[in-house]
Amino acid sequence: MPATIRDVARASGVHISTVSRTFSAPHLVNAETRSRVLATAESLGYRPNRAARALITGRTHNIGLIVADIANPFFPPMIKAAEGQARLRDHHIFVADTNEDALVEEDLVRALAKQVDGVLLCSPRMSNSLIEQLSREVPLVVVNRLVAGLPCVVMDVAGGASRAIEHLVGLGHRELALLGGPRGSWTNREIRKAAIAAAKAADAKLTVISPNPPTEDGGLAAAEQVIKSGATGVLAYNDLMAIGLIEGLDAAGVRVPADISVVGIDDIASARRTRPKLTTVANPTSAAGRAAVDMLLQHGDDRRTTAQITLQTELIVRDSTGPGPHRARSSGKE
Amino acid sequence: MPATIRDVARASGVHISTVSRTFSAPHLVNAETRSRVLATAESLGYRPNRAARALITGRTHNIGLIVADIANPFFPPMIKAAEGQARLRDHHIFVADTNEDALVEEDLVRALAKQVDGVLLCSPRMSNSLIEQLSREVPLVVVNRLVAGLPCVVMDVAGGASRAIEHLVGLGHRELALLGGPRGSWTNREIRKAAIAAAKAADAKLTVISPNPPTEDGGLAAAEQVIKSGATGVLAYNDLMAIGLIEGLDAAGVRVPADISVVGIDDIASARRTRPKLTTVANPTSAAGRAAVDMLLQHGDDRRTTAQITLQTELIVRDSTGPGPHRARSSGKE
DNA sequence: GACATCCCAGCAAACGTTTGCATTAATGGG
DNA sequence: CCCATTAATGCAAACGTTTGCTGGGATGTC
Numbered sequence: 016m017p018a019t020i021r022d023v024a025r026a027s028g029v030h031i032s033t034v035s036r037t038f039s040a041p042h043l044v045n046a047e048t049r050s051r052v053l054a055t056a057e058s059l060g061y062r063p064n065r066a067a068r069a070l071i072t073g074r075t076h077n078i079g080l081i082v083a084d085i086a087n088p089f090f091p092p093m094i095k096a097a098e099g100q101a102r103l104r105d106h107h108i109f110v111a112d113t114n115e116d117a118l119v120e121e122d123l124v125r126a127l128a129k130q131v132d133g134v135l136l137c138s139p140r141m142s143n144s145l146i147e148q149l150s151r152e153v154p155l156v157v158v159n160r161l162v163a164g165l166p167c168v169v170m171d172v173a174g175g176a177s178r179a180i181e182h183l184v185g186l187g188h189r190e191l192a193l194l195g196g197p198r199g200s201w202t203n204r205e206i207r208k209a210a211i212a213a214a215k216a217a218d219a220k221l222t223v224i225s226p227n228p229p230t231e232d233g234g235l236a237a238a239e240q241v242i243k244s245g246a247t248g249v250l251a252y253n254d255l256m257a258i259g260l261i262e263g264l265d266a267a268g269v270r271v272p273a274d275i276s277v278v279g280i281d282d283i284a285s286a287r288r289t290r291p292k293l294t295t296v297a298n299p300t301s302a303a304g305r306a307a308v309d310m311l312l313q314h315g316d317d318r319r320t321t322a323q324i325t326l327q328t329e330l331i332v333r334d335s336t337g338p339g340p341h342r343a344r345s346s347g348k349e
Numbered sequence: 350m351p352a353t354i355r356d357v358a359r360a361s362g363v364h365i366s367t368v369s370r371t372f373s374a375p376h377l378v379n380a381e382t383r384s385r386v387l388a389t390a391e392s393l394g395y396r397p398n399r400a401a402r403a404l405i406t407g408r409t410h411n412i413g414l415i416v417a418d419i420a421n422p423f424f425p426p427m428i429k430a431a432e433g434q435a436r437l438r439d440h441h442i443f444v445a446d447t448n449e450d451a452l453v454e455e456d457l458v459r460a461l462a463k464q465v466d467g468v469l470l471c472s473p474r475m476s477n478s479l480i481e482q483l484s485r486e487v488p489l490v491v492v493n494r495l496v497a498g499l500p501c502v503v504m505d506v507a508g509g510a511s512r513a514i515e516h517l518v519g520l521g522h523r524e525l526a527l528l529g530g531p532r533g534s535w536t537n538r539e540i541r542k543a544a545i546a547a548a549k550a551a552d553a554k555l556t557v558i559s560p561n562p563p564t565e566d567g568g569l570a571a572a573e574q575v576i577k578s579g580a581t582g583v584l585a586y587n588d589l590m591a592i593g594l595i596e597g598l599d600a601a602g603v604r605v606p607a608d609i610s611v612v613g614i615d616d617i618a619s620a621r622r623t624r625p626k627l628t629t630v631a632n633p634t635s636a637a638g639r640a641a642v643d644m645l646l647q648h649g650d651d652r653r654t655t656a657q658i659t660l661q662t663e664l665i666v667r668d669s670t671g672p673g674p675h676r677a678r679s680s681g682k683e
Numbered sequence: 684g685a686c687a688t689c690c691c692a693g694c695a696a697a698c699g700t701t702t703g704c705a706t707t708a709a710t711g712g713g
Numbered sequence: 714c715c716c717a718t719t720a721a722t723g724c725a726a727a728c729g730t731t732t733g734c735t736g737g738g739a740t741g742t743c
Binding site: 017060062064065066067069070075076077079085086088091092094095098102107108109110111112114119123125126127128129130151152231258262284285288290 | 394396398399400401403404409410411419420425426428429432441443444445446453457460461462463464485486592596618619622624
């Protein structure tokens with residue numbers, strides 16, 4: 016029903032190739048013809064069919080972006096940054112949400128594969144080997160995970176987690192807890208390793224409570240376990256869980272930071288607005304989104320660059336952490 | 350580089366049409382041939398090109414979903430509900446964010462047009478006439494706006510706003526304010542009309558402060574104007590603005606609900622977790638997402654149904670509203 | 684044994700574009 | 714005035730599929 020290139024050609028008395036060139040290579044067609052074609056195209060309401068075009072050029076000018084959970088406030092800034100960067104490069108971003116489900120994730124990559132020039136796989140939940148396999152079907156850039164041989168952009172969550180633990184220890188906490196995130200998350204493993212190492216180095220006890228859904232409810236539900244663990248300082252997989260945890264502790268009559276100190280990760284917008292304001296590890300999500308788009312787009316030029324970039328994180332101390340039962344040794348010699 | 354149907358045909362010694370049928374109409378091909386084709390397809394890593402298929406079948410099994418701002422917590426539940434419903438119907442959802450920009454919105458609809466079977470236009474910011482024009486290029490379902498002649502799903506925000514105003518008046522507030530949302534929002538106009546009517550009916554004064562960005566910052570920035578208006582009860586365009594407003598009032602030393610009562614709209618997840626807990630008008634966003642998908646999909650069957658459905662809203666009274674300076678008259682005769 | 688039927692598979696056109704090559708007309712140089 | 718160059722357009726193949734039609738062989742019926 017919609018007008019095709021052939022309709023326009025017929026109506027303006029030229030060959031379809033001339034119509035095609037009018038749109039994709041205007042300088043190759045006579046100014047007069049061009050304006051005539053343009054006029055009839057306009058009157059017929061003709062729009063080039065991008066899918067058909069992509070079939071032959073091999074480029075869709077679209078980028079797929081897959082996230083684990085669109086409701087997680089961690090992602091929107093990244094998505095928006097990616098969209099902005101894509102717009103600059105004359106591309107569009109199509110977002111899809113996997114519901115934290117590895118199967119859905121695979122299905123979505125395949126569905127997107129031929130309709131986009133590449134896919135930004137953010138916080139994937141599937142296995143490395145599957146990611147490698149999929150990367151043979153469609154150009155992939157992995158965000159929040161390191162996969163050998165593939166272009167990746169990650170944040171230094173390990174460094175962030177270490178600093179968070181050191182911060183707690185520095186405040187005098189010796190009994191710590193780590194509120195882990197979802198199974199399958201690379202970030203979760205990194206945080207875990209780093210937290211364990213940092214706790215060991217500081218001679219502090221660390222109870223790992225894992226896995227948990229990376230949501231407020233996940234944090235809330237774990238409050239009881241945290242209390243039972245005897246920890247006075249806890250690091251959560253993300254801000255959402257930290258906020259949920261604080262709520263759960265509050266409901267149980269445990270005060271933050273007076274009784275227990277809590278630090279989150281991500282520095283989502285609302286971390287600044289909770290009470291107490293959340294101490295957290297800030298992640299450069301916007302920069303990550305931009306970098307991912309750039310990597311994908313330049314990846315086309317020189318094949319197999321497979322750069323892997325790591326963006327720095329930063330500990331932001333606010334009001335959800337306070338002095339622990341053990342006085343910090345720093346009052347002495349240092 | 351990826352294997353095509355032709356490669357599989359060659360490798361398994363059959364015609365391409367047989368390969369095609371092996372995937373899209375298995376019952377038409379001999380079981381033995383089928384398994385042979387399947388095997389070589391597997392070994393070659395062949396995946397049908399959905400774009401090429403769509404070119405000829407006219408169906409992509411994809412649905413576009415366009416929202417004004419993916420960072421607004423109002424949308425994710427709707428998106429997720431739509432995704433779930435789409436999955437049930439064997440379709441995929443591609444989400445795009447317009448940044449509250451009508452131009453981007455138009456651009457996105459056009460970009461999506463030929464790659465999806467239809468577009469769910471949620472809270473559009475562009476004009477009705479443009480929407481009508483675009484609906485001739487791609488099947489559209491409009492959410493959160495009534496457009497004559499097009500399938501729409503809206504929520505009864507007018508009713509919700511009226512009830513909110515009545516609630517405030519009932520508490521003894523006579524000086525009210527409406528914190529308006531963005532220009533171009535149908536919902537905003539509906540709320541405004543309903544609030545003005547309800548205030549007039551109750552003989553209360555209503556100051557309209559508009560337009561504002563529909564975000565926490567938008568609410569926060571308007572706090573001063575609200576205070577200056579002398580209002581003791583205010584209705585905000587959405588919860589985000591209400592939360593920002595409360596924060597702004599708090600910063601100015603104005604207490605909620607002791608000095609000023611605030612009611613929001615949407616009942617986003619965090620409205621239950623703020624302090625004070627937010628009184629708000631709940632919107633059935635998930636139901637809206639599901640309904641929109643269904644309308645789009647069945648729209649294909651019988652043309653020009655253009656049903657328009659309205660979902661009910663509900664006032665949820667929590668802690669951000671309290672008694673006003675004027676005692677409710679209900680103490681007397683009623 | 685002749686005929687109708689059915690199952691499979693091949694053939695080729697179609698979907699809406701792009702693009703290398705061929706063709707034509709116009710221009711400029713000597 | 715001839716030839717070489719350039720500009721503008723047409724031609725047709727290609728992209729990766731689907732699908733109506735055709736035909737050949739096997740089967741079943743009388």
